[in-house]
Amino acid sequence: MPTANLAVLPATARNTAVQGVLWDMDGTLLDTEPYWMAAEGDLVAEHGGRWSHEDALSLVGSALPDSAAVLQRAGVDLGTREIIDLLNERVMAGISNHVQWRPGALELLEELHQAGIPCGLVTMSEGPMATLVLSLLPKKYFAFQVTGDQVVRGKPHPDPYLLGLEKLTELVPDLESHRIVGIEDSAPGITAAAAAGLTAVLVPHLGHVPESDLWHSIDSLEQVGLPTLSSLIGIGAR
Structure with a gap:
């Protein structure tokens, strides 16, 4: 998929605190x-x-x-x-x-797409599965994918998200890690996103994830839009 240059992104993308969003896949984007x-x-x-x-x-x-x-x-x-x-x-x-998208996921992707906010997929699933999932989306919402077979150390280590940040620098030359949102549903995933310096947003699905000052917790992506994500940038996790 061709990459975009920040200079040609809509003004909305340049005026928001959010420079990009990195998404987990399993349990966050769809219910696998x-x-x-x-x-x-x-x-x-x-x-x-x-x-x-x-x-x-x-x-x-x-x-x-x-x-x-x-x-x-x-x-x-x-x-x-x-x-x-x-x-x-x-x-x-x-x-x-059968694909069961997580509630609010497609709506948030569309909002980010319309605003020109680049998105990347960061998953511990391997390349063929990620490619299959992305092919089932109604649009090409993701600029790139980071998969489990691309890193030596997977989540909860920060390596997958650090690679995602590296790929985002091609789209956002003045990238600041805290202005990138990482959306996750699991303890290993949210730990990895926070350790990489992202504004980490937990949307719990299955399994218990302890509360932490290192991330924000939101019940459902149905409650989340670009203004919500922007408000979390630079704010201590609640």
Whole structure:
């Protein structure tokens, strides 16, 4: 996808505090977690192991190699790459059959698009799955994607978001990290976004995420527009 230059972005984009938005995918942009949980549970069952709903919740937002290691300890007698490939295959089949966008996500993407605010996808899913999800959107809302197979250390490390910031500098030459919003739903994800220096916004979905002064918590993206995001820039998290 061609990149845009800040000079040709609408005036709205230059007059808001928000310089860009980095989005998590699973659980934030769309609800893939049921597919992941089913794939994990089925894989453990196929190998005679035991798996609970709490076990599944513990993996929400985790990097795929980390999830594979947990599944191996639960009894899955396969290599890391083989586990990841099987999970990807099953989750992508679910997405291809039905996509459930998270409430308010498409509306916020459209508002940011109309305002000329660049968006990037930062996900621990791998490239083929991210590409599939982006192909299902009604418009090309995302300028780029950062995926789990592009970084050595995944979330909760800041590396994926630091790479996202690096890509955003091609669109926003005067980029300031605190003027970039990171939207997440999980503990590993929001920790990574905050550690990268973003204005981190948590929209909880599945699993418990502790409160922290390092991020803002909002119940639903249905409550969020560009003015809301702008108001959070430079304000201590509540």
